[in-house]
Amino acid sequence: MAIQNMLDSLNIQNYRNLRKLRINSLERVNLIIGKNNTGKSTILEAIAIYATKGDLALIFQLLGERGEDFKRREANQDYTESNILTLSSLFTDRQVGFERNNAISIGSVENTIFGEERSSDNSISLRFVQYFDETQRDNQGVIITRKRTVLQSGEEKQVANFKVGLEIRVDKNSNILSLDDSRPYRYSFRGLGNNESFQFIRTRNIDREINGKLWDNITLTEKEKYVIEALKIIEPQTERIAFIGENPKERMAVIKLANAPGVLPLRSMGDGINRVLTIILALVNSDNGFLLIDEFENGLHHTVQEQLWRIIFNLAEELKVQIFVTTHSEDCITGFENILNNPDNTMKGKLIRLENINDIIRQVEFSAEELKIAIDQNIETR
Template structure:
């Protein structure tokens, strides 16, 4: 069974309060001013993958575990998921998924707990060495974030993180991976990390051929993309290589420019998201305007073919215009949501694809 989200009603999450997005479409474009909540909406939609799993929520932390050595901790990351202006730490939203409504609540309480210095060091990823048998350990008073998740009012899972913690050990008894939905999130810089979904592409010959045709906008001489798992130069794992008439031998994808890497990432993610949901934050990042139309058309039409619901964010007027107009086949499947702050709430304006084009071209309405 596929995954389809028809409504998202956010009571509170990060800086968003009382935002209701109704009549979600197969293709949803989310725009608005900076700090209007575009990325936060995609984060919550990512949590729908398995909203009672702290492992899934951990992935919403914006450092995503990549920069913990630079002073960021899981305590900081989880704490920042909540509204910084509220003393009561609470996340609450309702989502209509495949016709079934779920009300998800996460509550957190800041506690203080005394722990041994060795335990604290372990949380920080440090080895603790006791030099003398009669050495008396220091007792430390540290902050602790005690968290609980409810699904439709029923307690589903509990977890806790401590101040300074850079290692996260989840409670496996609370995890149920069988509930996970196929929801893929692509951040604005994901292409620079080298993460791809090309296995799905290489197993789909017709879509592989189509993708190569689109990639000619980035390298007109491209011939193929293959996975090389030879242990060249002591490499322990394989790399994806591009064979092009422009070069004497196949080159690793990572030597190409950001545009090629972003296009390959997006197109491979579309195929991997079959019967699921694809979330793309700042989808136009690294894509040159000359390549946008063909790339966007392939992405939208292939999502339509593979039953993938799409949510994209953008602040670029040109990119939004090209996305709206790239495929007549998909236009009736599109909705554009503009987020804006109104008093203490996040308001939204919704237009279907045709109305959005008419409002922009004939009435001069600013869609962002």
């Protein structure tokens, strides 16, 4: 089955430092490189929002991880004000505008019958709006319908009790999030994407609780063998792994080695094998979806990166997963290129370099052949 939401191109507007970024083509596996402050992690965040179709819990989690969840601190500050301050962090220059050209837009690009380029129908957009609640009551005064109506520019002067909200739009489906709650995502829009086929590995490893849940999803399936084969990159004697412990937050991964009588805590065997476990567990839980990995090389010695790339390429094809990875490592890039241009590899991949030129982010795209030439001639790709 093909990936339901596979991106063949990417257009991002007004998201953080990506005022307008267009990547003309994408492949099954995509490696994103560039110096600091070029937007590598920002692209992953944008794809995460796209993949979950605007899941608010994810959005507020991303804001919290950046220290941008500005909860109400002053007694006289209302929740709307603090939520606007928080959500404005998503927008370029933290701009709070109510016009459609102020909206964040994330998705692929398609050509119209007139030869013009536009965002595809499944693109997602977010923008601040001014709105008012409309209600219709029956003869007994009971509310029978309720809807939120967006005010056009200038109409707010004619409405006494308008509010400010966040509109999340996917194609023709629109939802307006009220911002007058301490945690506006609790009872509101949860996104239209399939979060079960999406995983996002940050610069740190996924914590033990999440790894345990991901392992539970594949227990007693053929996917267990994929995890064991990946761990053998680091420890060839790996036979089995398990998660033990009654409390989900304290469950611990243990490993059984062929040359040892008992089991060992996986954490005692170093960062490398735990990083591999995290990546492969996330990958085998992303069937027909997306896997995002920030700073691939974290905890991985250069000697294992090419072997891990081989497994990633193979599983991405078998499980129909589209993968986006960032890195600062030349070894990671070289390993990626070696697998990409291996005669036995049948799957396509792409390297994308981001550049920050006068605070405008631009991209340079490398095909497999172009990347090989750059590596062979020692041309700086990072």
